[in-house]
Amino acid sequence: MAKLLSDKTDLIIRYIKQHPYSSSKEIYDNLGLEVSYATFKRGLQDLVTGNLIHTTGKLKGTKYEISQTYDILRTIEVEKYFKNEIDERVILKGYNHTLINNTLTQVSIFSKQELEHLNDLLNQYTKNVLKLSEAEFKNELERLAVDLSWKSSQIEGNTYSLLETERLLKEKETANGKTKDEATMLLNHKEALDFIISHPDYINPLAVSRIEDIHSILIKELNISKNLRNNRVGISGTNYKPLDNEFQIREALTSMCGIINQEENIFAKTFLALVLISYIQPFADGNKRTARIISNAILIDNKYCPISFRTVDSIEYKKAMLIFYEQNNISAFKKIFINQFEFAVNTYF
Numbered sequence: 001m002a003k004l005l006s007d008k009t010d011l012i013i014r015y016i017k018q019h020p021y022s023s024s025k026e027i028y029d030n031l032g033l034e035v036s037y038a039t040f041k042r043g044l045q046d047l048v049t050g051n052l053i054h055t056t057g058k059l060k061g062t063k064y065e066i067s068q069t070y071d072i073l074r075t076i077e078v079e080k081y082f083k084n085e086i087d088e089r090v091i092l093k094g095y096n097h098t099l100i101n102n103t104l105t106q107v108s109i110f111s112k113q114e115l116e117h118l119n120d121l122l123n124q125y126t127k128n129v130l131k132l133s134e135a136e137f138k139n140e141l142e143r144l145a146v147d148l149s150w151k152s153s154q155i156e157g158n159t160y161s162l163l164e165t166e167r168l169l170k171e172k173e174t175a176n177g178k179t180k181d182e183a184t185m186l187l188n189h190k191e192a193l194d195f196i197i198s199h200p201d202y203i204n205p206l207a208v209s210r211i212e213d214i215h216s217i218l219i220k221e222l223n224i225s226k227n228l229r230n231n232r233v234g235i236s237g238t239n240y241k242p243l244d245n246e247f248q249i250r251e252a253l254t255s256m257c258g259i260i261n262q263e264e265n266i267f268a269k270t271f272l273a274l275v276l277i278s279y280i281q282p283f284a285d286g287n288k289r290t291a292r293i294i295s296n297a298i299l300i301d302n303k304y305c306p307i308s309f310r311t312v313d314s315i316e317y318k319k320a321m322l323i324f325y326e327q328n329n330i331s332a333f334k335k336i337f338i339n340q341f342e343f344a345v346n347t348y349f
Helices: 008-016 024-031 035-048 112-130 134-155 162-171 180-200 208-218 246-262 268-282 285-303 315-327 331-347
Strands: 053-058 063-066
Touching: 008 024, 008 035, 008 063, 024 035, 024 285, 053 315, 112 331, 134 162, 134 180, 134 285, 134 315, 162 246, 180 208, 180 285, 208 246, 208 285, 246 268, 268 285, 268 315, 268 331
Parallel strands: none
Antiparallel strands: 053 063
């Protein structure tokens, strides 16, 4: 969409929400946009392609309305969203039972433009890998594994620095002033990554039992239950309440595995695993760590560049995740995913 028109997207969306089943001419005439009608029509088509609006009728009888998937795809400004404190935000307080089996089956996670960008990066990665010897590729994968182990742990509050993490994982040298659990968390991350690198098809197809296996590696010797939860769990920073019944949790995970296995686009598969395992919160602890490992396992199994998340800000990561918990909206987390895939392609290999 041309910039002049893309700046008016919110205005167009707001008009269609207030006047559903309007024709393109009615929308154009009432908004008085300073673009040609042909440019405006192309912009409307971009919104249709992006699943933000929906059409009924054909040719001159075409009418426009807000898509059922609008809320999950619309842009949410993160800083503006969190100006409201936890009890002031209007949120979906409980688990959305229609999200996986209904809403997400109708959504194209990435727009055409986003997929073009991701595929260009994938092609760049593939060309880069072809230039590497087996030893060089292994070294780059090892470097990424250290970075991922560090950042994934840091997001969960681990205080090891990147250099301390590297010494621990390569030389088994623990850092002064750090707890044993912090070292164990990092070592477990590396073990889980080594496992999926050695067994790239272990999660293909994705199954609840395989997710439980990866989680078991990640929480080993950390005094965390490896079984699916059968009790309530609170999430700091939000009033969102995940499922608290083991049967429902297993059912939700099974449904999640189903849509991921059916999804043909690898980027979408990866993204769904990343956000949905965190959303379902199947375990007492270690959910987001498990999500990051499973999502990377999907990338590695399909010979896509894995993601280290090294440059993501931990607070921004958590905020994007909270927006998904509270609004089932993927816009903020998509930005993180695309940026981190780009960083990985440009930094490793």
